Amino acid sequence: MLARQPGLLACIVLILAVLVVFCIFPxxxxxxxxxxxxxxxxxxxxxxxxxxxxxFFHSLGNSMLLGVTVAALSTLTGYVFAFAVTRTEMPGKRFxxxxxxxxxxxxxxxxxxxxxxxxxxxxxxxxxxMHIRNNNVYGFGSLVIVQTLxxxxxxxxxxxxMLESIDGSVEDASRSLGASRWxxxxxxxxxxxxxxxxxxxxxxxxxxxSDFGNPQVLAGNFSVLxxxxxxxxxxxxxxxxxxxxxxxxxxxxxxxxFIQKYWVARKSFVTVTGKPVGxxxxxxxxxxxxxxxxxxxxxxxxxxxxYGTVIWVSLVKTWGVDMSLxxxxxxxxxxxxxxxxxxxxxxxxxATPITALLGLIISFLLVxxxxxxxKLMEAASMIPFAVPGIALGIGYIxxxxxxxxxxxxxxxxxxxxxxxxxxSVGVEAGSNSLRAVDPSIEEASAVxxxxxxxTFRRVSLPLxxxxxxxxxxNAFVRSMTSVSAVIFLVSVNWNLLxxxxxxxxxxxxxxxxxxxxxxxxxxxxxxxLLMRLGLxxxxxxxxxRRETHE
Amino acid sequence: xxxxxxxxxxxxxxxxxxxxxxxxxxFTAVDHVSLSARxxxxxxxxxxSGCGKxxxxxxxxxxxxxxxxxxxIGGKDVSTLPPNxxxxxxxxxxYALFPHLNVFENVAYGLRVKKVPEQEIRRRVxxxxxxxxxxxxxxxxxxxxSGGQQQRVALARAVVTEPSVLLFDEPLSNLDxxxxxxxxDELRKIQQRVGITSVYVxxxxxxAMAISDKVVVMRSGVIQQVGTATGIYTxxxxxxxxxxxxxxxxxxxxxxxxKDTCVVFGRPVKAALAEGTDPKREMVLMARPENIILCQDGxxxxxxxxxxxxxxxxxxxxxxxxxxxxxADYGYHTGGIHGPGDTVHWRMVEPSLRLLQAEKEDNDA
Numbered sequence: 001m002l003a004r005q006p007g008l009l010a011c012i013v014l015i016l017a018v019l020v021v022f023c024i025f026p027x028x029x030x031x032x033x034x035x036x037x038x039x040x041x042x043x044x045x046x047x048x049x050x051x052x053x054x055x056f057f058h059s060l061g062n063s064m065l066l067g068v069t070v071a072a073l074s075t076l077t078g079y080v081f082a083f084a085v086t087r088t089e090m091p092g093k094r095f096x097x098x099x100x101x102x103x104x105x106x107x108x109x110x111x112x113x114x115x116x117x118x119x120x121x122x123x124x125x126x127x128x129x130m131h132i133r134n135n136n137v138y139g140f141g142s143l144v145i146v147q148t149l150x151x152x153x154x155x156x157x158x159x160x161x162m163l164e165s166i167d168g169s170v171e172d173a174s175r176s177l178g179a180s181r182w183x184x185x186x187x188x189x190x191x192x193x194x195x196x197x198x199x200x201x202x203x204x205x206x207x208x209x210s211d212f213g214n215p216q217v218l219a220g221n222f223s224v225l226x227x228x229x230x231x232x233x234x235x236x237x238x239x240x241x242x243x244x245x246x247x248x249x250x251x252x253x254x255x256x257x258f259i260q261k262y263w264v265a266r267k268s269f270v271t272v273t274g275k276p277v278g279x280x281x282x283x284x285x286x287x288x289x290x291x292x293x294x295x296x297x298x299x300x301x302x303x304x305x306x307y308g309t310v311i312w313v314s315l316v317k318t319w320g321v322d323m324s325l326x327x328x329x330x331x332x333x334x335x336x337x338x339x340x341x342x343x344x345x346x347x348x349x350x351a352t353p354i355t356a357l358l359g360l361i362i363s364f365l366l367v368x369x370x371x372x373x374x375k376l377m378e379a380a381s382m383i384p385f386a387v388p389g390i391a392l393g394i395g396y397i398x399x400x401x402x403x404x405x406x407x408x409x410x411x412x413x414x415x416x417x418x419x420x421x422x423x424s425v426g427v428e429a430g431s432n433s434l435r436a437v438d439p440s441i442e443e444a445s446a447v448x449x450x451x452x453x454x455t456f457r458r459v460s461l462p463l464x465x466x467x468x469x470x471x472x473x474n475a476f477v478r479s480m481t482s483v484s485a486v487i488f489l490v491s492v493n494w495n496l497l498x499x500x501x502x503x504x505x506x507x508x509x510x511x512x513x514x515x516x517x518x519x520x521x522x523x524x525x526x527x528x529l530l531m532r533l534g535l536x537x538x539x540x541x542x543x544x545r546r547e548t549h550e
Numbered sequence: 551x552x553x554x555x556x557x558x559x560x561x562x563x564x565x566x567x568x569x570x571x572x573x574x575x576x577f578t579a580v581d582h583v584s585l586s587a588r589x590x591x592x593x594x595x596x597x598x599s600g601c602g603k604x605x606x607x608x609x610x611x612x613x614x615x616x617x618x619x620x621x622x623i624g625g626k627d628v629s630t631l632p633p634n635x636x637x638x639x640x641x642x643x644x645y646a647l648f649p650h651l652n653v654f655e656n657v658a659y660g661l662r663v664k665k666v667p668e669q670e671i672r673r674r675v676x677x678x679x680x681x682x683x684x685x686x687x688x689x690x691x692x693x694x695x696s697g698g699q700q701q702r703v704a705l706a707r708a709v710v711t712e713p714s715v716l717l718f719d720e721p722l723s724n725l726d727x728x729x730x731x732x733x734x735d736e737l738r739k740i741q742q743r744v745g746i747t748s749v750y751v752x753x754x755x756x757x758a759m760a761i762s763d764k765v766v767v768m769r770s771g772v773i774q775q776v777g778t779a780t781g782i783y784t785x786x787x788x789x790x791x792x793x794x795x796x797x798x799x800x801x802x803x804x805x806x807x808x809k810d811t812c813v814v815f816g817r818p819v820k821a822a823l824a825e826g827t828d829p830k831r832e833m834v835l836m837a838r839p840e841n842i843i844l845c846q847d848g849x850x851x852x853x854x855x856x857x858x859x860x861x862x863x864x865x866x867x868x869x870x871x872x873x874x875x876x877x878a879d880y881g882y883h884t885g886g887i888h889g890p891g892d893t894v895h896w897r898m899v900e901p902s903l904r905l906l907q908a909e910k911e912d913n914d915a
Contacts, residue, residue, distance in 0.1 A: 005632065440646035446633040447611055447640040448660030448711060458659075462650045 008452050012365060015358070016373050019380035021405070022420045026395025027250070027383060033398050034244040050241050059223040060248060063209045066140065066224060067252075070147040071205040077148060077299060078155025078200055079193075084292040086163040087189070088283040091293070099300040100156040103149060105528065106307075107481040107498060107520045108213035111146045113505060113513055114306035115218060117313050124309070124319075138220025146214050149303055151207050155200035162196030163189075181288060202260035206253040210388030212484035213498075217505050225249045226390045226484070233394065233488065243398065246391035257386035314514035329515035337500055337516060344497040345523070347411060348479035351418035355475035358419065359426020360464055364456060366427070367434045368442065385424035389484025392421060397488050409491045417486050418479040425478070426471035433467035434460065473531045477524050556589035556747050557624030557714045559610065564619035566605050566771075579605040581771040582619070587715075587747050587764070592738070594750040594758040597768035598794070603751045605771075607717050610749060612636045623714050634663075639708035639746075641721040645700045647692040653679070653703050654688045660711040678710045681740065697725050701733055709744055716741070718750040722757060734760055755795050759783065767791050784902065787824050789909045792836045799842070799875035800834040803905070812905060815850055815870055821903035832908040839865070839878035841899040844885055848895035854888045868894065 037043035050056055081100045084090045103111070118125045119137040126135040166189065174188045175181075212226040219227055229245035232238045283289065313319050317326040334341075362381055366374065384392055396417055400407035407413040437460070445455040461468070483498040490499050497520050504513035566580040580602040587593040595603035608614040610621055612633035621629045628636050647656050654675060661671045679685040682702040692700060701721065708716060721737070722730045738761045741748050752758050758765050759779040767774045767782060767790075775782055775791045786792035789800055805813035810823050814835050821835055844866075852868040859865075864882040867874055877896065879885065888894055 438644050438646060440642040440644055441648060443611075443613060443633070444640065444642060444646040444648070444707070445659070445663075446613075447636075447638055448707070449634045449637070449663045450659075451632075451634050454663060459648055459650075465650075 005452060008369070011361070012369075012371055012373070012377075015362060015365070016377055016380075019377060019420075022416050023380040023383045023423075026392060026399045027387060029398040030243050030247055030250070030391060030395045033240055034247050046240055047244055050244055054228070054241070055223060056225075056228075056245070056248075059225045059228050059245075062140075062222055063224045063226070063249060064252070066143060066147070066215075066222075067205045067209040069144050070151060070208040071201045073144065073148045074152040074204040074208075075155045075159075075197060075200040077152040077295075078157075078159050079197065080292060080295050081152070081156045081299075082159035082163050083189075084289075084296055086160060088289050088292060090289050090296070096296045096300060099296075099303060100153050102153075103303065104153045104157075105477050105481075105524055106150075107501070107517060107524075108150070108211075108483055109217045109501070109505070110310055110517045110521070111149050111303075111306050112142075112214045112217040113501075113510065113517060114309045115142050115146055116505075117309050117319060117510060117514070118306070122319070136220065138218055139222045142218050143215060143222065146218060147208050147211060149299070149306070150211075150214065151204045152299075154203050154207065158200045158203065159193065159196045162193050166192050181283065181285065199260045202256040206256040206260075206386070209249050210253050210390070210484070212388070212390050212487070213502070216502065226388060229390050229394070230487065239394070239398070243394050246388065246394050249388050250391040253388050254383075254386045257382075261382070310514045310517050313511055314518045316511070319511055329511045330519075332512050333515045333519055337497070337519075340495045340497050340500045341519065343411075343494050344480060347414050347418065347494070347496070348476055350411075351415045351422075351479045352472055352476040354415070355419045355422050355479075356426050356468055356471035359423055359471050359475075360430040360461070360468060361456075362423070363427045363430030363434055363464075363467075364460055367431050368439065368460075381427050382424045384420040384485075385422070389421065389482070390487075392417065392485045393488040396485075408489070409493070411494050414486055414489050414494055414496070417489055418482060419475075421482060421485045422475045422478045425474045426467075429467040429471050429474070430464055433464045437463050469531050469534060473528065476527050480520060480524060480527075555712070555714075556745050558589050558591075558622075559587040559593075559715050559747055559749065560620075560622040560625075561585045561606070561610075562620040562622065564606065564609060564621065565617050566602070566609060566614060567617045579771050580609070580616075583768075583771070583773055585766060585773065585776070587749060589747055590745045591763045592741055592748045592750060592761060593764045593766060594752060594762035595766050595768055596752060596755060596758040596794070597774075598753060600770075601768040602771035603753075603768050604719060607719055607749060607751050610715065611638050611640055611717055637711070637713050639711065639713035639716040641704050641708050641716070641718045643720045643723055645692075645704040645721075645724075647700055647703055647707075649692055651692075652688070653684065653690050653692070653695070656692065656703055657707045657710050659707065664711065674710055675706075678706045681743075682706045698729050698733060701725070702736075705737065705740065709740075709746065714747070716746045716748040718748065718752075720752050722752075723754075730757075731760075737761065759795075765795075767794060769794075785822065785824070786836065786904065786906070787826070789834065789836065789906050792904070792906060797839050797876060797878075799837045799839065800906070800908070801837060801875065802873060803833040803835050806833050806905070810905070817849055819898065819903065820900045821905045822901075823905045824907070827905070827907055833905050834908045836904040836906050837875070837898055838902065839876040840880065841902045842868075842875070842877045842896055843899065844877065844879050844881070844888075844894050844896050846895055848897040850896050850898075852894055852896060854890050854892045854894060856890060857888060864888075866894075868896070 034047065035042055035044065037046065078100070081096060085093050085097055090096070116137055117123060119135060119142070120126065121135060121137075123135065123137065126132045126137070170192070171184050171188055174184045179187065209224075210226065212230065215222075215224045215227045216230065225245045225248055229242040232245060233242035314329050315325050315327070316323050317328065362377065365371070366378055387395075396413060397408060399405065400413055407416070441463070442455050442459055445459045450458065481498060483502065486496055487499055487502075490496050497516060501513050501516045501520070504510075504516060562584055564580055564583045565578070568577045568579055570576050583602070583606060585593070595606060597603050605614060609616050612628070612631055612635075616629050619629070620627050623636065623638070648659065651659065657675045657678060658671050661674060666674075676685065679688060682705060684699060684702045684706065687695060687699060687703075692703070695703065704721070718737070722733055725733060734757055750758075750761060762779060764776065765779050765782050766776050769790055775787045777785075782791060782795050786795060786798075789798070792798040801814050803812045803814060804816070808829050811818055811820055812833065812835060813819070819835065827833075850870060852870040854866055855869045855874060856867040857864060862880065864879045864887060866877045866879060866888065868877055
């Protein structure tokens with residue numbers, strides 16, 4: 001088939017080439033760098049040296065401990081939220097749904113920053129309210145709290161989708177057979193949602209050990225590999241050691257990701273039939289709803305308090321000393337940080353449409369076309385998402401610092417990192433919406449004389465409109481808030497907001513850091529509103545035509 | 551859209567092998583199928599699911615490329631042309647209306663792709679919408695239409711571009727029984743009025759009988775029999791065809807003179823012999839349920855096992871010497887009703903009986 005469609009063939013070859021260069025090659029370079037010596041020969045002495053000389057195993061253990069703890073807590077919290085929202089008559093569901101999704105859109109380490117502001121050495125709670133001197137907020141405990149709050153939304157979305165797709169009539173059937181609420185839950189709902197639980201555990205685990213921003217700010221003496229890798233490279237200029245450490249979190253993270261993707265997803269009991277699931281008899285008993293409500297409320301209020309603190313701090317003169325309102329932090333941000341804001345916006349605005357469109361084209365090819373190299377394309381588009389940002393960043397500097405691919409220092413490398421890091425989300429959104437579209441609709445277009453391009457443009461793309469918008473939004477937000485993948489790629493000429501925030505936190509200028517965070521969140525919220533407007537406001541083609549012909 | 555433009559469709563030794571995939575072996579979906587449809591003719595491919603009928607349709611439309619053999623439309627070999635270059639019209643099982651376009655734009659789509667001038671688009675779309683009696687719904691979106699209306703829009707969209715051949719992929723299977731019958735007659739009427747050569751795929755024999763000039767019965771990728779609906783129903787060539795095209799009883803033949811006389815349940819019976827019969831093999835007697843008549847003076851005797859009231863008929867399951875068979879009794883108003891356990895007498899309408907080769911796999915008669 002392919003030979004007769006040269007346009008399609010060219011498109012596939014081009015995309016495969018780009019994916020190999022930007023998604024697979026950097027990871028291969030990472031492996032090569034750790035396994036060879038300066039002369040380019042296979043040499044494992046470097047690894048042995050790292051294992052002996054540094055506290056590698058200690059950090060590895062810490063990373064894993066953190067990952068497992070956060071995965072368990074996040075999944076539990078996510079399940080409570082998801083169950084309460086989908087299965088009970090709890091009041092304020094919309095609010096809780098919002099609270100459980102919002103942290104995904106927020107820049108990283110806003111929560112970490114708030115933790116320091118509230119519970120740190122001069123924290124408003126620890127110092128001013130509880131009069132604890134020199135409270136040490138840094139370390140494992142805080143990190144667990146912060147990562148759980150930041151990552152439970154992933155578990156929530158996953159589990160909510162899972163619970164929503166379980167046919168409520170099986171629960172009704174169990175109940176009509178005489179089972180108590182608890183029996184229904186333990187014998188039907190819980191086992192049916194087990195695949196969702198496993199996949200949440202795996203995703204959160206992978207994201208936790210990959211996380212760089214939060215540990216960098218909050219880990220203190222609790223060493224983890226992502227931060228160690230960063231230190232090795234920026235502090236000690238030891239690229240090989242950094243690469244090896246990055247690789248040590250890359251492997252478990254990727255393993256968890258792909259197990260989740262291919263194994264757990266297949267274990268799912270839910271089949272998508274396109275048939276609307278029967279309405280579920282919601283749980284109204286007070287003794288069940290009340291405790292769930294309390295947990296959700298507690299988590300939500302705590303999250304709101306953290307975000308509120310950051311906004312508040314950004315608006316006062318000197319936190320903990322002079323609490324009068326002032327805009328001096330913002331003056332500083334807009335004067336000194338003007339370039340970073342401009343650069344971030346520019347790069348994000350370049351990366352966003354590329355990511356969204358490329359994502360949709362790839363999803364179209366994967367779902368609708370048969371071609372050799374399809375598996376490669378699928379895997380390649382996912383790798384940068386599965387790989388820890390730090391590892392991707394190191395892979396990029398290893399790959400693109402020599403001709404002919406000399407890109408370090410240029411904005412191209414940052415845009416590339418942003419695009420490919422987010423690509424998978426766009427592909428996923430596109431694939432899901434395309435799978436819901438009957439392929440014969442596209443065949444109808446072909447039979448009526450349209451070629452591949454026309455069909456994609458006039459039929460597939462309009463039908464993927466919501467996926468396009470969610471792809472755009474996701475790409476933009478992730479580009480704006482990304483830190484780990486780009487921290488090695490920024491240069492004097494091209495700086496990013498997130499990196500500025502981090503250096504302000506490191507310099508203990510927390511007021512300025514807070515102002516930066518608020519600006520960043522503001523931009524994200526504006527983007528969100530604009531996308532909403534775009535999705536709802538624009539009349540669809542069909543509707544516009546209607547007026548013409550009536 | 552006039553009859554004189556209609557062209558024929560010809561399939562020559564058409565074969566499609568789906569290559570081995572994963573644990574599955576090579577699969578021959580269509581096996582050397584040769585077939586022709588005269589200009590303006592309605593040909594139906596009839597067969598159980600997996601018989602290759604849809605694959606043939608997809609090879610005519612261009613969604614599958616034949617492994618070997620040719621597809622000729624109007625004498626031109628189109629076997630390797632992509633679907634958008636073939637000028638065929640297609641009705642999909644799911645209608646496949648563009649959900650984001652209104653009725654007018656759905657129908658106009660093919661003309662717009664072909665860059666027909668706007669004036670002409672309007673004229674032709676209006677014309678075809680009137681022909682289908684849906685001009686009142688021009689501005690509706692597909693999801694605001696009933697199943698029957700969607701069907702008409704799909705047909706309008708398929709014929710407006712004046713394709714050289716119209717393909718139907720089980721277009722009525724999503725409708726409820728009453729509407730299906732109505733739309734079936736509508737489809738046939740419009741097809742005849744437009745005079746377009748058509749290939750229709752279905753697994754419903756009554757649909758095939760009602761709609762087509764020519765019926766092609768298929769099984770496992772191979773044509774079993776080609777003919778008119780009456781021809782196939784009255785003179786099936788095999789037990790499979792007899793059973794698929796309507797209901798059939800296969801009665802055991804204990805003796806056979808090699809020609810048109812055989813012995814069934816101990817009595818000689820005259821029956822037409824199917825062509826190409828191998829005299830060495832076992833035979834059965836095919837009798838349609840309506841060709842078995844219950845009557846007092848019938849030479850055969852049987853016991854009633856089951857009786858079902860169908861309105862027009864009483865349907866009985868009779869048992870004779872350990873063999874069960876169906877009887878459709880149209881004469882119950884005068885002949886009376888029998889209950890399970892009753893003994894009845896019956897005869898057969900000899901001119902309609904056929905002697906067929908027994909098939910190895912047991913066909914549930």
